[in-house]
Amino acid sequence: LAPGTQVDLSNCEREPIHVPGSIQPRGVLIAVSEPDLVVEQVSANLADVVGTAWETALGRPLAEVIGTVPAQAVARSAAAFGDLRERNPVELTLDLDGTPVPVDAILHRAVHGPAGATQHPGEGVGQAPTTSLVVELEPAFGPRPFSFPNTYQAVRSTIAELNRTTDLQALYDTTVEAVRSLTGFDRVMLYRYDADYNGEVVAEAQHGGLETFLGLHYPASDIPAQARALYEKNWIRLISEVPYTPAPIHPVDHPATGQPLDLTFSTLRSVSPIHVEYLLNMGVTASMSLSLLRDDKLWGLIACHHYSGPHAPPYATRAAAEFLGSTLSLRLVDRAAEEEVRRALRARSTLAWLTAATLDEERPLADALLGTPDLLDLVDADTVVVDLQGHTALRGAPLAPELHAAIAGWAADRAAEVAATDSLVADAAALAIPTDTVCGALVVPLPDGQYVLWARQEKIRTVDWGGDPTRKADVVVEGDEVRISPRKSFARWEETVRGRSEPWTQAELAEAKELRHNLLEALYARSRRVARAAE
Ligand code: BLA
Structure with a gap:
């Protein structure tokens, strides 16, 4: 970075990690044109696996670099119909001066184009000149664990267990145990994001000798x-x-495009050096992570650590673990949907009862809403106060009248339909409400200063962080260089969160809005009745 550049966490987001120009040296990468399979780009460590120096490979047919039979197997897989990933790994035997060497070839197509343009690499053989076939070769040490068609067999009993389980924690626990027994990592964690992408370790499987991150x-x-x-x-x-010396790709820019090869779908992609430093600071010697998605959005990760040196489960094992991760993702979506439906049905029925009660025009509205069921059955809170038709009534924990009037006034000033906060001290500071009286409010403002108000008390929470969250990273100066570096300590750091209530959910806000709609109708009907009576 140039001297004087502002260095902060936003620098992290600007690192173009999909085009590092290098790979991890556990295997080699060869990018070839199609359909002629001529080598366009190659990693500098080619000789480690193939025996040929990278310089001599460029511009030559793949068959001359890895042998005729292996190159034919690659060509057959690449020409086959369907998603290349489904054929991975292609099991090859290289002939190194008469010694047979088993390798896994992992194939995908890299799309050339403006940065970030890579979609999932084109299926079939479209022969668009804008792609390269990327062949990654990993030595296959020892006997292969199982061939790809047997992946399902390897995880079958776990899948059955996931399908039987409805308890969320049991789903998490089953998955991390299964991934650990499949892959042999020292520690496997389920890492779940919150709405702001902070994360929490919600399940852990480990060999027993490690301090827990749960x-x-x-x-x-x-x-x-x-x-x-x-x-x-x-x-x-x-x-x-970790650490490793990355093997650069030569030439770094693709000859046809002048752009570095997009490694989004590469299995050997060299990772961010900042992340390598992070892992070193954590004492991790090998790491693997699997994405958990909900509606195509990252919902969490299965994060695996090893602490005693390199660890490289073969491709087929990784594919089986990935399959487990995607099954878990699907189960979680189902389960979340079931829960949402159950909750919504309960709320519907409460709202229907309350609305029916308001139809009796002889009965004051406040009374109708605080009968059985009452507004606390609709939205859970410590207190609910209604101010309707000149009556104020309260259920639940007492709240001084001047307080609810002040909160209702604050809400009326800022929101047309509903106003909600889990921290009045933060969002309505001018009211100077002590946090030991009330912290959260959900208010439905109605005409003429009328309102419905739910209040929640303070919920003091402690959050255990992996390292001091106020020092997420350090800025380090090395000579002329200024750069950002991950924090050094990941020791448990306890934060106490005060001044907040349990937050209001989107569903609760929606129910409050619907109640408002029904109350406006009820108020209107009653005002017409009063008007008729006056005629
Ligand atoms: C990547 N950070 C990652 C990954 C994980 C974490 C899981 C994915 C790569 C992998 O599988 O190892 C973080 N790992 C965790 C967490 C736990 C864990 C939270 O085990 C908890 C138990 N990181 C920083 C800072 C920067 C940063 C300050 O702390 C930026 C300056 C960057 N992290 C960073 C980058 C990547 C990353 C750039 C992407 C690495 C890559 O895929 O190239």
Whole structure:
């Protein structure tokens, strides 16, 4: 960075992690044109797996670099109809001076174009000149765990268990246990995001000798926005050895496009050096994570750590783990939908009872709303106050009249339909309401200063963070260089959150709006009746 550049966490989001120009050296990368399979770009460590120096590979047919039979297998897979990923890994045997060497070839198409243009690489053989076939070769150590068609077998009993389970925590626990026994990582965590992309470890499986991370929170900046966007497209990444020396891709820019190769879907993509530093600070020697998605949006991650050196589960094992992750994602969506439907039905029925009660025009509205059921059955709170037709009435914990009048006045000034806050001290500071009386309010303002008001008391929460959340990162100066660096300590750090109530949910706000609508009608009907009576 140039001297004088402002360095802060926003720098993290600007790192173009999909085009690092290098790979992790556990395998080699060869980008070829189609259909002739001529080598366009290659990683500098080519000789480690293939025996040929990278310089001699450029511009030559793939068959001359990896052998005729392996190149034919690649060509067959690439020409086959359908999604290339479904054919991965292509199991090859290279001939290195007479020694047979088993490797997994992992194929995908990289789309060339403006930064960020990569969709999922084109299926079939469209032969658009805007793509390259990317062949990544990973040595297959030891016997292969299972072939891809057997992936389902490997995870079948876990899937059955996930389908039987409805309890959320049990879904999480089953998944992390299964991913750990499949992949052999020292620790496997389920990391769940909140609305602001801060995250919490909600399940953990480990070998028993590690301090637990269960319940720890981490700030959103630990996984910046462009990384989250990438993880919504590519659902798995493995960093098999930390630290490592990246193998550069030659030439760094693709000859036809002058752009670096888009590694969004690469399995060997070299990861951000800042993240490598983060892992080192955590004592992690290998890391893998799987995306959990809801409606195509990142909902969380399964994060795996190893602490005792490199760890590289074979591709087929990773694919099986990814399959488990996507099954969990689907189950979670189902379950969340079921819960939402149950809750919505309950609220519908309460609202119907309350509305029916308001139809009896002899009965004061306040009385109708605070009978059985009452407004606390519609929206859960400590207190509800109504001020309607000149009557004020309250259910639940007492609240001084001047307080509810002040809060209702604040709400009337700022919102047409409903006003809500979980922190009156923060959002209505001028009212100077002590936090030990009331902290949260949901108000439905009505004509002529009438209102319905739900109030919630303070809910003091403690949040355990993995490291001090007020020092998410450090700015380090190295000679002329200024850069951002992850925090050094991840030790448990307890934050106490005061001055807030339980927050109001979107569904509660929607129900309050609907109640308002019904009350306006009831008030109108009654005013007409009064008018008729006066005629
Ligand atoms: C990536 N950060 C990541 C990833 C995880 C985390 C899981 C995905 C890569 C992987 O699988 O290892 C964070 N890992 C965690 C968390 C836990 C964990 C929260 O195990 C909790 C238990 N990170 C910073 C700062 C920056 C940053 C200050 O702390 C930026 C300056 C960047 N993190 C960063 C980047 C990536 C990342 C750029 C993307 C790495 C890549 O895919 O290239």
